[in-house]
Amino acid sequence: MIQDRSLIKDFVIIVKIDKQVQIRRAVEADLSKMHDIEVKSFSHPYGKDFFRYLWKQKTTRFFVAVSDGEVIGYIIGLRRDERVGHVVSIAVTPGQQGKGIGKSLLNRVVEDLGSEEIWLEVSTENEKARNFYETMGFRFKEHLPRYYQSGEDAIRMVLFIAK
Numbered sequence: 001m002i003q004d005r006s007l008i009k010d011f012v013i014i015v016k017i018d019k020q021v022q023i024r025r026a027v028e029a030d031l032s033k034m035h036d037i038e039v040k041s042f043s044h045p046y047g048k049d050f051f052r053y054l055w056k057q058k059t060t061r062f063f064v065a066v067s068d069g070e071v072i073g074y075i076i077g078l079r080r081d082e083r084v085g086h087v088v089s090i091a092v093t094p095g096q097q098g099k100g101i102g103k104s105l106l107n108r109v110v111e112d113l114g115s116e117e118i119w120l121e122v123s124t125e126n127e128k129a130r131n132f133y134e135t136m137g138f139r140f141k142e143h144l145p146r147y148y149q150s151g152e153d154a155i156r157m158v159l160f161i162a163k
């Protein structure tokens, strides 16, 4: 019999793939692999120091997707305040995308943050991610000109959580 209910909560079967993928809270040893995926996924990735800085903040939540003992995706969320949560970064290893892993990561962090609203920013150029967020229920909130250091614009999207 499983005694620890959190163990049940952190174990997710992804139906679109034949292997079991576990979504679990990250540990510090996962940071390096998470950052490797960040670097592979973005033309202007966050630095490793920024990941370490976020790791130390009490308001941040890190989750990873693990298959065969390997980290294949991650999400970083944070609580902006009592009401609003924020997705700082999410990425799934390129070969593993489109299998429901991003959806499981996002659902897990949204549940964990317990916020009334979740905000995120996405590049106007990143149509794939924008479509993904729209599928997940996020809607356009505002346009952010030259939001990124590269000069690219972003849009802020918001998800309202029904309580």
Ligand SMILES: CC(C)(COP(=O)(O)OP(=O)(O)OC[C@H]1O[C@@H](n2cnc3c(N)ncnc32)[C@H](O)[C@@H]1OP(=O)(O)O)[C@@H](O)C(=O)NCCC(=O)NCCS
Pocket (backbone or CB within 6 Å): 041, 042, 090, 091, 092, 093, 096, 097, 098, 099, 100, 101, 102, 103, 104, 121, 122, 123, 126, 127, 128, 129, 131, 132, 133, 135, 136
């Ligand atoms: C965006 C990202 C995290 C999505 O993760 P993923 O594992 O590929 O997405 P999922 O397979 O969980 O898809 C979840 C839902 O979104 C939909 N979706 C995913 N990509 C989509 C796309 N390009 N267009 C339309 N819908 C899409 C899926 O159809 C699925 O919907 P369903 O459950 O109704 O079938 C992933 O593609 C990624 O890592 N991209 C590179 C990094 C990045 O751009 N991150 C976001 C930065 S803001």
